[in-house]
Amino acid sequence: MATMELEKTLPSAENNVEIMLDQVGMVYQNADGKDVTALTSVSLDIQKGEFVSLLGPSGCGKTTLLRIIADLLQPTSGTVQIGGETPRAARLKQRYGMVFQSAVLYDWRTVRKNVMLPLEIMKVPKADRIERADKMLKLVGLTDFADHYPRQLSGGMQQRVGIARALAIRPEILLMDEPFSALDEFTREKLHVDLLRIWRKTNKTIIFVTHNIQESVFLSDRVCVLSPHPGRLSAVVNIDLPRPRTMEMKETPEFTALVAKVRNSFEGV
Numbered sequence: 001m002a003t004m005e006l007e008k009t010l011p012s013a014e015n016n017v018e019i020m021l022d023q024v025g026m027v028y029q030n031a032d033g034k035d036v037t038a039l040t041s042v043s044l045d046i047q048k049g050e051f052v053s054l055l056g057p058s059g060c061g062k063t064t065l066l067r068i069i070a071d072l073l074q075p076t077s078g079t080v081q082i083g084g085e086t087p088r089a090a091r092l093k094q095r096y097g098m099v100f101q102s103a104v105l106y107d108w109r110t111v112r113k114n115v116m117l118p119l120e121i122m123k124v125p126k127a128d129r130i131e132r133a134d135k136m137l138k139l140v141g142l143t144d145f146a147d148h149y150p151r152q153l154s155g156g157m158q159q160r161v162g163i164a165r166a167l168a169i170r171p172e173i174l175l176m177d178e179p180f181s182a183l184d185e186f187t188r189e190k191l192h193v194d195l196l197r198i199w200r201k202t203n204k205t206i207i208f209v210t211h212n213i214q215e216s217v218f219l220s221d222r223v224c225v226l227s228p229h230p231g232r233l234s235a236v237v238n239i240d241l242p243r244p245r246t247m248e249m250k251e252t253p254e255f256t257a258l259v260a261k262v263r264n265s266f267e268g269v
């Protein structure tokens with residue numbers, strides 16, 4: 001227990017905190033008017049540029065926590081600060097990019113025009129929109145598909161478009177909600193490596209929601225383990241594998257030990 005506590009507090013000591021969660025709780029009311037406690041007392045500091053996973057089984061409150069950070073939900077207790085501001089202020093300043101399980105692309109717009117959409121809403125001049133969209137498509141490896149339509153792309157390619165679109169607004173924080181869970185294993189592994197390359201190149205802070213232990217260990221600096229009934233932060237595990245991470249690392253004893261450590265951190269599952 002003492003070790004877990006130490007791991008939880010270590011990064012904030014570096015004083016480069018971008019996201020601060022203090023005793024965050026969420027109680028929903030279901031259709032019968034009964035209270036459903038989705039999250040209790042989550043406290044966590046996330047460093048600027050950190051890659052953090054929120055890991056847990058279905059119903060442990062991962063999406064709720066991500067939505068609270070994104071200002072899509074108001075917590076019923078506790079506070080959230082994004083670089084000293086409220087989530088509302090951060091959202092209005094376009095500090096968040098979001099990627100979901102499904103890319104939700106517009107079928108009638110080309111790939112480039114899908115990526116340009118948030119820039120249109122922001123009224124970025126057309127020439128800049130095209131330049132920024134093409135830069136993002138290059139980053140995610142889709143330059144040759146800019147004039148294709150979403151239906152002409154595989155699921156993995158569509159998720160790449162979703163990532164390009166989220167990055168086009170130049171957010172500081174990328175919030176990803178099970179972005180690869182609908183993809184086959186081969187595509188997912190390729191996207192893991194690509195996401196880490198994009199993360200390093202762009203220096204974003206990433207919060208990545210997943211229920212896949214191996215995925216969380218491979219990608220993250222820290223894995224935040226959420227246990228259910230009610231949702232709570234039961235451990236924060238530092239992933240001290242060297243970077244850049246490679247697929248071969250998954251076969252090392254260090255990787256296996258970290259997967260076991262994370263798995264053993266769940267409570268009441």
Ligand SMILES: Nc1ncnc2c1ncn2[C@@H]1O[C@H](COP(=O)(O)OP(=O)(O)OP(=O)(O)O)[C@@H](O)[C@H]1O
Pocket residue numbers: 028029030036037038056057058059060061062063064065211231
């Ligand atoms: N709008 C809502 N009204 C009532 N209860 C809700 C609502 N949204 C979520 N819940 C409940 O809150 C708990 C946490 O839900 P949440 O979707 O955050 O979990 P999750 O870990 O993201 O699950 P999954 O992996 O299945 O998406 C669950 O018990 C869920 O049923």
